[in-house]
Amino acid sequence: GKGVAKDEVKAVEWYRKAAEQGHAGSQVNLAGAYRNGEGTTKDEAKAVEWYRKAAERGNDAAQYNLGVMYHDGLGIAKDEAKAVEWFRKSAEQGYKDAQYNLGVMYQKGRGIVMDEAQAVEWYRKAAEQGDERAQCNLGIMYVNGQGVTKDEVKAVEWYRKAAEQGYKDAQHNLGFMYTKGLGLTIDYAKAAEWYLKAVEQGYAGSQHNLGRMYEFGKGVPKNINEAIRLYKLAAAQGDPNAQAALTRLGQ
Secondary structure, three states: OOOOOOOHHHHHHHHHHHHOOOOHHHHHHHHHHHHHOOOOOOOHHHHHHHHHHHHHOOOHHHHHHHHHHHHHOOOOOOOHHHHHHHHHHHHOOOOHHHHHHHHHHHHHOOOOOOOHHHHHHHHHHHHHOOOHHHHHHHHHHHHHOOOOOOOHHHHHHHHHHHHOOOOHHHHHHHHHHHHHOOOOOOOHHHHHHHHHHHHOOOOHHHHHHHHHHHHHOOOOOOOHHHHHHHHHHHHHOOOHHHHHHHHHOOO
16 A cells, blocks of 8 residues: 555455466465465465466575475465475575574474484574574574584574564573573572563463462562462463462462
8 A cells, every 4th residue: 555545455456466477476475375365266276376487486485485385285275294395495596584494394303304403504594684583493492402412602602692573482491490590690689570571472471480489479579479370371272380379379
């Protein structure tokens, strides 16, 4: 809707004209329209066709999206090995989402032989481009010594980068590192700060952990009512530790 009335149908018409002339960016946009049913009838098989045309022309976004379609079985039979192929083509061109996904495939052994060192390599590439998921996963790899020498200080560095971008998993993990003094000095107040950020995004583990801090007055003033409130939030999401805490407190 820039300079004209928003009209997704018209947008699709013009994307199609350019796409049929081989314009890769328009082929990607047309595929996205079919995938999401924007301006045209939703048709995932058509989306795959147009992603493939652009992917075969070397478009990194199309290669990534074609990998996603294979990975999730959208518009085409699910094939994780094919997904890996397309993720790799895109990742090698520097597309960070593909680098992250390729890291996941290596870490989990999906569509390819498990290789944690390769997972670390691809996570690092995406992390260095600011991908918060890759930053968090790279932190986990450092904590556990998976595919890399165990290094809790490095883990903290990567968790912090992701946490500062608002990634709740990393906020929770950074809170945990402060609680246990892993890679840094124990600081319950800092732990509470990071848990709170994740709590505000509905992260059950942080709801439980912050609840404990309120129950026992660590890093925050002791407040049993607030502890119970947080435990209930976590328990409602199925957190077994929070459920046990509520039972212990007779709730």
